[in-house]
Amino acid sequence: MSIWRVILSIIFPPxxxxxxxxxxxxxxxxxxxxxxxxxxxxxxxxxxxxx
Numbered sequence: 576m577s578i579w580r581v582i583l584s585i586i587f588p589p590x591x592x593x594x595x596x597x598x599x600x601x602x603x604x605x606x607x608x609x610x611x612x613x614x615x616x617x618x619x620x621x622x623x624x625x626x
Contacts, residue, residue: 580622588618595621 584591589604599621607614 581619584618584622585615588614591618592621 580591588607589600592599592603603614603617603621606617
């Protein structure tokens with residue numbers, strides 16, 4: 576997990592998870608639209624998963 580990806584997930588969470596697949600982007604986008612903090616948390620969790 577690079578520092579740039581963490582910064583990007585704080586600024587705009589769906590953009591930070593683009594390489595993790597379409598489903599992840601959609602989930603993070605919906606959570607970001609519901610509230611900024613749930614989107615950031617979901618993006619950080621998805622980024623932190625080693626896959």
